[in-house]
Amino acid sequence: MLLKMDFLFAFTVFAMVMTVVEGQTTEDDWRMNKKKFNKNYFIPADNGKLDRIHKQIFIKRNEQIKLHNSNPFANYRREVTLFSDMLLEEFQKFLGVNKNAIPPHTKQAVSLKPDGSDITDPDVPSRLDYRFDPCLPDIKNQNRCRASWAFSATTPIEFALCKLNKNISVTLSEQQLIDCDRGGLNKGCYGGFPMTAIESTMLTGIARESRYSYKKTGGQCKYVANMKAASVELCNYIEGGSIVDMKYALTKLGPISATMTVTDSFADYGSGVYDSNDCDGQDPNHAVVIVGWGNQNGMDYWIGRNSWGPLWGEEGYFLIQQGVNKCGIETYPVFVKLS
Structure with missing residues (x-):
């Protein structure tokens, strides 16, 4: 006892x-x-x-x-991030795409091959990774401005311009898009859509970051014609769900803009191939850039570039499951071509 x-x-x-x-x-x-x-x-x-x-x-x-x-x-690991204690309305300031910003229709996709023939697997390599390419600028940070749409729009243009200039790196102005591209669906730090932002640069051109720097908030448009550093000749959607077409565009033209749905598990992403189901079948709320693809432990993935700074994820990048339209990332891919 x-x-x-x-x-x-x-x-x-x-x-x-x-x-x-x-x-x-x-x-x-x-x-x-x-x-x-x-x-x-x-x-x-x-x-x-x-x-x-x-x-x-x-x-x-x-x-x-x-x-x-x-x-x-x-297949992926989560970690405590800047967002892990935020209220929903606080976290939404770090996104940038909302339902009202999605264009009511998409353009008819154009052929990516000069001869108009179908794209096949032999046209693309088994893997591609632009993260260490000299034409991909350092990871940027949108901070508390819902303008991921602008960051998603500038990166493909920056890469293409750098290639035209024999690998001389350039950074372009998201602030110009935030301040000046307000005639339609884009609303500065209150959300927008990357395709319409890219289209706006076809009309006006876009300035360098050094001439129109990022302020983390919207302001009065200060862009003038002599600031123009680049002009987009062509931009268009890649047929949604066509993985081989997306790979071909990445191979021939460089990084592509994309949108996706972000949830808590993605906000806490640390490493590995993101494959959570909690983001599927919802409207996109964030814009990113796809900069390559590969395979890890038998799972195909896209390499995504975010605009939350280099301390998030894999030094600002993430891997996400490919081929199943994970988080809707294969719904609105956009390529750009410069003149």
Whole structure:
């Protein structure tokens, strides 16, 4: 009887210790998160309410991240990111495509081959990766401006212009698109669509970043004709779902613009091939750039370029499952060609 009581006492003490340790671990994780991302939610007037709200979001997401990563068969890993404690309305500021910005119709796709013949597998290599190409600029950061559409539009143009200029790298102005391309569906830091942004450069041209720098917010249009650094001759959709056509465009013309649906699991992406199902079948809310493709452990993937800075994902890039229209990334691919 005494041994049984001793055992129960020891078990109770152990349980109490573990509860305290787990509590400390949660607090430590929360403090480390705020320190890492330089966040301070304390407002004297609300007695810590805002901090508690974000803390609860973080605790839930942190548990989801740890649970996901505990699965040895997961094809990608999640990690705590800048977004892991954000309210939905806060996170949406880092996106940039909304349902109202999607054009009511798509152009009829044009033939990508000069002779008009069908594209076949022999026309494209087994893998392609532009991440280390001298014509792909460093990863950019849109910050709290819903303008991923503008960043998705400029990158293919930057790459094509660099190739025309014998690999002399150039960065172009997203700010010009944000400020000046407001005649239609694009609404500056309130969302837009990359195809319409690219089309606008066919009419006006686009300036270099050095002449029209990024302000993280919308403003009055300051673009004038003598700022023009590039002019798009042709842009068009690649037939949705045609993987070989997308690969051909990437091979012959360079990176392509794309849109996709982003959810919490993608916001917390760390590495590997993203294949979550929680983003499928929804309207796109974010714009990215596809810069290549490959295969990992038998799974084909696209290489995506994001506009959330180099500290997110794989130094600003991500891998996403190919061939199944994961997150809708194969629905609105756009190529560009410069004159």
